[in-house]
Amino acid sequence: MTDALAAMSPAYPLIVGSLAVLLFRRGVVQDALALLAPLAALALVWLVPEGTSVPLQWLGLQLHPVASDWLARLFGTAFALAAAAGVLFALDRRSTMERAAALLYAGAAMGVAFAGDLATLFVYWELMAIGSTLVVLAGGASQAALRYALMHVFGGILFFAGLGIVAAEPGGLALRVFQAGSPGSWLLLAGILVNAGAPPVSAWVADAYPRASWSGAVFLSAFTTKAAVYVLIRLFPGEAVLVPIGLFMAIYALVYALIENDIRRMLSYSIVGQVGFMLVAVGIGSEHALAAAAAHAFVHILYKSLLMMAAGAILRATGEIRLSALGGLAKLMPVTAAAMVVGGFSLAAVPFTAGFVSKSAIMAALADDHAALAWFLLTAVSAGSFLYAGLRLPFFALVNGKAPDTVAPLPVSMKLAMLVMAAFNLAIGFSPALLARLAPPIGAVKVLSADHILFQLQLIVAAGICFGVLLKLLAPKSRITIDFDWLWRELPAAVLGRLIRARKQLQGFFEPVLTTARSGIGERFPVWAVRLLEAGNWRTGDIALAATALLGLALLVAAV
Structure with missing residues (x-):
């Protein structure tokens, strides 16, 4: 029995569920299968024994399709919870394609977490790109899906090129720690950072995620970037270059989130910023820092799924997602309002929320490592996060402005999904030991101490004062923000247009000369x-x- 479980990846129920969904029309049976798949995966996460499965010989390669430890279980639990909550939230969404793609996407992310060798990891890595692209495509955004697919093809090529080089090294295809000092390891790292949303390709997150459906964005927010963080913890712990990259991501995302008008674009930039926190911790590389990065990834999946649910509920109920066109929704949508506040407070690390616990673990790891600059910058970014997620977002969406006369009613399944995810965020906030059981190395951090809570409250009060002073400046406005994606969306077209115009001008200038030359040549x-x-x-x-x-x-x- 134990040997059989060791060979059962928690990815299998989700992938089988994805195929089963395609066999049934929308109805009770399909709904039940979609809900059962992530719950079965969650059970396997904890039933698969620790260690690696029996080696599998394939084309002369020794593969380990399944491997389990506390890190795989932590990410697997988060992925299963996000998939289950996402399916529950999307029960009213009449798209078999999106449902099947979402389960495939979740299953591939789960496969990454439980892969026991680099080849198996790469197969799931690419399957994850296919599933996520189909989720974007199911929302009707074909151009955004194409750009998303091209970006992940680029990342996959880098990953595969690096894999081909390191596979010839003594370690072969075994999962092991790399140092970014050889061409193979640099290519591996670059391929992973593409999926993590690192610069200069960070903009793919804010480009693709808001183009998905009101339910599809919930799935997209949970898997790709966090799977990349997991792989970085496995392969590149203590890689020093990750610290400046993570700091840049955190600051860059804060700036864009503060000026963004579209709620889901704001939350997409926030994903990049929070992954930046994780990359800094991975770059520090201590046991405590790595566990803190994993814990923050777990918590981020919970509160970002909750925020995307709240944004999706607003979009479904009002048909609008721009802050400048919203307001006064708190009375009309109380459950959504509560979800947005809990999720925003958790993102901003308000005491007694899950985000406060995981960010405290990261800041403690930075303090232990005497990383003063990183600690100061991330503390400032955390305070800034309260500006946009804890104040700007709920104020302009839920309180300020005139409420619409009516909003479309939300199904019970959507409200239940939001309540469940909010409960998880608050449960971890009030009982940090729940998270410490999943990531044991952070258990020694004193999270709910009086001085720690007081310091965080001081940051929150300071952010509140800044919000009051800068209220007019922070008011949402309809605008187009230029990001790194301008380099591959607008710049090539602009350059090509100029070249075509230059060619036509040169052709017009030289055509009379060439005509004269031809006639002279013909005579002589x-x-x-x-x-x-x-x-x-x-x-x-x-x-x-x-x-x-x-x-x-x-x-x-x-x-x-």
Whole structure:
């Protein structure tokens, strides 16, 4: 029995569920299968024994399809919970394609977490890209899905190129720690960072996620970037270059989130920023820091799914997602309002929320490592997060402005999903030991101490004062923000347009000169010479004569 469980990846129920969903029309049976798949995966997360499965020989390679430890279980639990809550939230969404794609996507992320070798990890890595692209496509955003797919194809090529190099090294395909000092390891790291949303390709997150459906964005927020963090913890713990990259991501995302008008774009930028926190911790590399990065990834999945649910509920009920066009929704949508507040407070690390617990673990790890600059910058970013997630977002969406006369009613399943995720966030906030059981190395952090809570409250009060002073500046406005994606969406088209115009101008300038030259050549030279100079078509006989002459010349040269 134990051997059989060791060979059962928690990814299998989700992938089988994805296929089963395609066999049934929308109805009770399909709904039940979709809900059962992540619950079965969650059970396997805790039933699979620790260690690696029996080796599998394939094409001369020794593979370990399944491997389990506390880190895999932590990410697997988070992925299963996000998938289950996402399916519950999306029960009213009439799209079999999106449901099947979401389960495939979740199953691939789960496969990444429980992969026991680099080849298995890569297969699930690419399957995750396929599933997530289909989720974006199911929302009707074909152009965004194409850009998303191209970005992940690029990342996959980098990953595979690195894999091909490191597979020839003594460690082969085994999961092991790499140092970014060889071409293979650098390519691996670059491929992983593409999925993590690191610069200069961070903008793919804010480009693709808001284009999904009101339910599809919930799934997208949970898996890709966090799976990348998991792989970084496995393969590149203590990689120093991750610290400045993570700091840049955190600051860059804060700036864009503060000015963004679209709620889901704001939350997408926030994903990049919070992953930046995780990358800094991975770059520190201590046991405590790595566990804190994993714990923050777990918590981030909970509160970001909750926030995307709240945004999706607003979009479904009002047909609007821009802050400048919303307001006064708290009375009309109390459950959604509560979800947005709990999720925003957790993101901003308000005491007694899950985000406060995981960010405290990261800050404690930075303090232990004497990383003063990183600690200061992330503390400032955390305070700034309260500006947009804890104040700006709920104020302009839920309180300020005139409420619409009516909103479309939400199904019970959507409200229940939001309440469940909010309960998880508050449960961890009030009982940090729940998270410490999943990530034991952070158990020694004193989270709910009086001085720690007081310090965080001081940051929150300071952020509140800034919000009051800068209220007019922070008011949402309809605008177009230019990001890194301008480099591959607008710049090539602009350059190509200029080149085409330049070619036409040059052609107009030289055409009279060439016409005069052609007429002069035609009068002075035979027909074959004109054709040669103009690169025109030759008759077959002329070609044969020229070839014979050249052959004869070659024979004369050889004879001499």
